Structure formats: structure tokens, C-alpha cells
Amino acid sequence: MNSDSDFIKTVFGLKLKQQRQKKNWSLQDLAVKTGLSKSYLNEIENGKKYPKHDKIIQLSEALNCTFDDLVSTKLDKSLTPFNEILQSDFFKEIPLDLFGINKNNLISIISDAPKKVTAFINALIEISQNYNLGKERFYFAVLRSFQELYDNYFPEIEEKVQLFAEENGLQIDKNLQSDVLETILNEKFNYQIQSEDFEKYGTLDNLRSLFVPEKKLLLLNRKLEKDQKTFILAKEIGFCVLELKNRPNTYSWLDFGSFEEILNNFYASYFAGALLISKRKTIEKTSDFFLQNEWNPQNFENLIENFTNSPETFYYRLTNILSSELGIKDLFYLCLVKKKNSDKIQILKELHLNHQQAPHANATNEHYCRRWIAVKNLHHLKENETLTEAQISHYKDQGISYLVISTSQKNPFSDGSNRSYCLGILLNSQTIKKINFIKSPTLKTINVGVTCESCSIADCEVRQSPPIRLEKEYFNSGMKNAIEKIRKDIL
Numbered sequence: 442m443n444s445d446s447d448f449i450k451t452v453f454g455l456k457l458k459q460q461r462q463k464k465n466w467s468l469q470d471l472a473v474k475t476g477l478s479k480s481y482l483n484e485i486e487n488g489k490k491y492p493k494h495d496k497i498i499q500l501s502e503a504l505n506c507t508f509d510d511l512v513s514t515k516l517d518k519s520l521t522p523f524n525e526i527l528q529s530d531f532f533k534e535i536p537l538d539l540f541g542i543n544k545n546n547l548i549s550i551i552s553d554a555p556k557k558v559t560a561f562i563n564a565l566i567e568i569s570q571n572y573n574l575g576k577e578r579f580y581f582a583v584l585r586s587f588q589e590l591y592d593n594y595f596p597e598i599e600e601k602v603q604l605f606a607e608e609n610g611l612q613i614d615k616n617l618q619s620d621v622l623e624t625i626l627n628e629k630f631n632y633q634i635q636s637e638d639f640e641k642y643g644t645l646d647n648l649r650s651l652f653v654p655e656k657k658l659l660l661l662n663r664k665l666e667k668d669q670k671t672f673i674l675a676k677e678i679g680f681c682v683l684e685l686k687n688r689p690n691t692y693s694w695l696d697f698g699s700f701e702e703i704l705n706n707f708y709a710s711y712f713a714g715a716l717l718i719s720k721r722k723t724i725e726k727t728s729d730f731f732l733q734n735e736w737n738p739q740n741f742e743n744l745i746e747n748f749t750n751s752p753e754t755f756y757y758r759l760t761n762i763l764s765s766e767l768g769i770k771d772l773f774y775l776c777l778v779k780k781k782n783s784d785k786i787q788i789l790k791e792l793h794l795n796h797q798q799a800p801h802a803n804a805t806n807e808h809y810c811r812r813w814i815a816v817k818n819l820h821h822l823k824e825n826e827t828l829t830e831a832q833i834s835h836y837k838d839q840g841i842s843y844l845v846i847s848t849s850q851k852n853p854f855s856d857g858s859n860r861s862y863c864l865g866i867l868l869n870s871q872t873i874k875k876i877n878f879i880k881s882p883t884l885k886t887i888n889v890g891v892t893c894e895s896c897s898i899a900d901c902e903v904r905q906s907p908p909i910r911l912e913k914e915y916f917n918s919g920m921k922n923a924i925e926k927i928r929k930d931i932l
Contacts (some may be wrong), residue, residue: 451488452514458486460504460511474503539587539704580700584707585792592794594765595711598683602715605682613719614748619667622674626659630681634674636663649673649692668751672713679712680705711761718748718758724766727759731767736881738829741846752827752848756862763866764794769875771795771867773843777809779819781857786816789860795867800836800891807892807910811903814887815861818849822859825851833868833879833886838897842868842886844879 461471468486472479477496484490492500501508606613609625626632637660639645650673651660659677661670673692680688685705689697697703730744745755756774763769776790786809788802800813809816814832822828831846847863866872873879890896893906 446491447488449514450491452516453491453511454486454488455516456511456513457482457500459517460506461486464504471500471503475499540590577694577697580697580703583700584703587704588707588792589794592764592770593760593792594762595708596765598708598711599715599720601682602712605678606716611716613716614722617671617717619671619674622671622678626674626677626681630678631657632677633658634661635659636661638663640664647693651692652677652688652690654690668749668754672717672751672754675713675716676709678716679709683708683712685709714754714758714761718755720762720766723748723758723762727762728767731876731878734877734881736831736878736884738831741831742827742829742848745848752829752850753860753862756848756864759864760792760794767875769866769872771869771872773800773865775800775815775861775863775865777815777819777861777863778852779859779861781859786819800865803892807894808905809892810890810896811893811905812887812889812901813847813863814845815847815849815863818847819859819861822849822851831884833884834865834889835886836890837888838890838895844868844872844876844884 461468464470466474468479468482471477471482475482477499481490485492497508497511501511504511602613605611609629611617611621623634626634633656635658637651639648639651639660639662649662649665649669652658653660659673661673665673676692679685683705685708687699687701688705688709689695689702726744726747730740733740745752748758749755753776760772760774763772772794774790774792775788778787778789779785788809791802793801800810811817811820813834814830818828818830827848827850829846829848831844833842834845835842843865845863845865847861849859849861852858852860866876868879878884888898890898890901892910893901893904894908894910896904896908897911898904
């Protein structure tokens with residue numbers, strides 16, 4: 442919470458409400474017993490006000506409890522789990538207002554059913570421990586939820602990008618040069634920028650950039666490719682234009698101090714993407730692409746090349762624009778990685794702008810479906826090759842289908858790992874009308890699962906593990922059916 446005062450007011454409010462509920466009194470009942478107004482008591486219980494000494498005596502006498510029962514900051518067993526939350530930076534680090542949640546409303550929910558909420562929180566803690574859900578995973582899950590809530594489209598940032606471009610005489614297109622952005626950072630924001638050999642520091646070999654705020658010094662790894670450097674510079678401009686003070690100082694995450702850092706990093710990255718890839722041009726070119734009658738991977742690669750040499754940047758920019766401008770709202774984005782000399786596939790980034798949760802990442806080391814086009818691409822990718830393909834993925838167990846377009850390439854800045862970026866568009870009556878090539882003979886429909894462990898496809902030629910999770914579900918279902926049969930026979 443923001444201060445000791447806030448903590449004391451909140452705890453007092455919780456304890457007052459608890460004492461009142463023990464007697465099955467309404468706020469009106471307590472108001473009558475004490476002579477205090479209902480609205481005043483409501484503000485106390487919601488942690489907005491702390492009563493004076495004489496009012497506390499009135500309350501304790503009416504409730505038949507001691508003065509210390511109310512003023513002590515020690516919580517009883519039913520509220521113990523909240524003690525740490527209330528004294529931590531929980532409410533500060535995760536800005537509940539982003540989701541339209543009022544802190545006092547949340548506290549009210551806690552105090553209304555403390556035992557049930559306690560059980561819920563304890564369950565979350567146990568799940569997080571069992572599935573290795575640390576602070577980092579939790580914060581990034583919150584960020585994804587925030588993005589999904591707003592369809593990953595933030596018009597305020599789009600407007601600021603446009604204004605910045607106009608003020609600085611910039612044309613948002615592929616030819617926006619890194620030296621132009623570097624000059625702006627130098628002259629407008631007083632940056633010092635220099636190339637650095639991070640390799641000599643050993644473990645920093647793959648670090649892309651380091652910002653030293655004390656000197657406004659930006660160190661760039663000399664191994665950076667052109668597009669990588671341009672994106673980093675655009676992102677730094679984003680931090681400055683959006684006035685984001687609390688931020689990470691390395692491009693690749695090493696550590697973070699708060700949720701605000703993660704959120705601000707996202708805002709700056711969004712700014713960079715919008716500055717480098719024109720919204721207007723993306724709408725125009727992508728609309729033309731969807732009007733084509735036949736799926737041709739080269740045409741999609743040409744689409745990317747209109748804007749950038751970085752497929753990742755373009756794929757992600759599409760998630761901003763398809764939903765807001767082209768009316769394609771049900772989609773997902775994944776970034777998958779496969780390390781050299783390893784068969785293990787990891788989902789590095791994901792975003793779901795729909796109410797479906799397939800496909801999705803899991804932290805249980807289950808095997809992602811080898812029939813996914815992105816996974817197939819990763820396994821068939823040749824040295825220094827960029828491979829783009831598409832398929833209609835039919836999730837048999839969920840009864841849904843996606844058009845999935847994927848581009849795979851060697852990660853240009855790592856130790857030989859490969860990456861696949863993919864965009865999935867849920868096929869429904871609306872999206873089918875918008876994509877002409879959906880019936881193209883060059884586009885195959887493939888039955889897929891999420892993970893081998895949860896997939897019911899019996900004849901899968903690339904299965905990596907038996908469907909153990911699904912088999913358990915079937916076993917439990919069989920048990921329930923057998924019990925029901927016994928009941929019917931008896932009754």
C-alpha cells in the first residue's frame with residue numbers, strides 16, 4: 442500500500458466489518474447502535490477514514506469488543522494471508538485501475554468472505570509453487586491480460602507517434618534510418634550513444650543494449666543488425682516521448698523491480714512498432730493481401746518486406762491493426778523457439794485476442810503439437826533460411842479452426858537457436874468473408890492438438906508422448922458414468 446497510514450486505515454476497516462458481521466448486523470444496524478452515520482461507517486470499513494479516539498470507544502462498546510480488538514494491526518487467522526499483501530507493494534505494483542478495479546472494492550470483497558478468499562489465495566499460491574509460477578510469470582500474465590482487454594490497440598500511443606513523426610519531419614516507412622533516430626536522441630533528448638563490445642564481458646555477449654540513466658548513455662552491442670538497432674533506438678524515443686521514467690535499462694530482461702517497469706517497457710515497444718511500421722500502409726497492403734484468391738507464401742514474405750526485414754516486428758504489429766482496423770478480432774500470436782541440437786520447443790511470447798485458449802503455453806514441460814505449422818517449420822529449417830508457410834489448424838478436441846501463418850528463421854542474435862512467429866485467425870462467418878484465399882487448394886487443413894499429453898488424435902504420426910492427461914480425464918469420466926449407472930439401478 443502507499444503508506445503506513447493507508448495500511449492502518451484498511452486493517453481497521455477490515456476488523457470493524459468483521460466484528461459487525463459476527464453479530465449479523467447491517468451497516469444501518471451499527472449506525473443505530475452507535476449514533477454514527479451509515480455513510481461515515483461505510484467510509485471507515487472501506488479504508489477511507491480512521492475514526493477518532495472517542496468514536497472507536499463508541500464502536501467497541503456497541504460491538505461488545507475491546508478497544509484493542511479494533512485498533513490492533515494484528516489480523517486474526519481468517520485474514521492472516523492478507524497481512525503480507527496489505528503491507529506489500531501489491532496494490533502499487535499492479536495498477537488495478539488498468540482493469541477498472543477499485544482498491545477499496547477489492548478490500549470489500551476480501552472482507553465479505555475472508556475464509557473463501559483466503560482459500561482461493563492459498564490455492565493460487567500452491568498452484569504457483571507446483572507449476573513454478575514466479576513473480577516474473579505472474580507479472581507477464583497480468584500484462585497479457587491487459588493487452589487482451591484492449592485488443593492490443595492503444596490509440597493514444599498511435600496518436601503520439603503520428604504527432605512525433607510530423608513534428609520531426611519523419612515518414613513512417615521501411616526506410617526510416619537508424620542514424621536519423623540516433624540524431625533525434627542526441628539533439629532532442631541529450632543522449633550519448635556508442636557501440637560497445639559486450640563480448641569482452643563474457644556473459645553479456647548476447648545483451649543487445651544497456652542504458653545508463655545517470656549519464657543518459659545508451660550502449661549498443663556492436664553485433665546488432667540494422668533492424669535490431671533501429672528498433673532499440675525507436676524504443677528509446679518511446680520512453681522519452683511517453684515520459685516513462687520507471688523502466689528497464691537492458692533490452693533483454695535481466696531483472697525488474699515492479700510491474701510498472703514491465704508495463705512501461707510494453708508501452709515503449711508499442712511506440713517503436715508504430716513508429717517503424719505505418720498503420721495506414723499496413724491496413725492498405727494487408728487488405729490487398731487478404732483479397733488474393735490463392736495462398737502463396739512468397740506473397741506474405743513480400744508483404745513483410747514492404748515494411749521491415751524483421752518478421753517478428755511485422756507479425757506483432759498486425760496484432761495491433763487487424764483487430765482495430767480490419768475487424769478481425771479473434772486471433773492469437775505466438776513466438777516459439779527451438780535451441781540448437783535440441784528437440785524441445787518453447788513458447789517465448791503469446792497473445793490471445795479472443796476467448797479461446799488453444800493454442801497456449803504451459804509450464805509443465807508437455808510436448809507442443811508437432812503438427813503446428815510453426816513447429817514443423819522449426820524442425821525443417823535450413824541454415825540461414827527464412828521459411829514461411831500456412832495451414833488451417835483444426836483443433837479437434839475444441840471444435841475450432843484457425844488460419845495459421847508462420848515464418849521461421851534463425852534467431853539472428855543468439856547461439857544458434859531458431860524462432861517461429863505465427864499469427865492465428867479464428868475461422869468464423871466474419872473472417873471467412875474477409876480472407877479470399879481461405880479456400881485455396883494450396884492451403885491444407887490439418888487436425889491438431891495443443892499438447893501430446895492432452896490430445897485425442899489416435900493416428901498421429903509425430904506424437905511425442907501418450908495422452909496421459911486426457912486418459913486421466915477419460916478414466917474419471919468413466920468412473921462418474923459407472924456411479925451414475927449404479928444409482929439408476931438402485932433407485
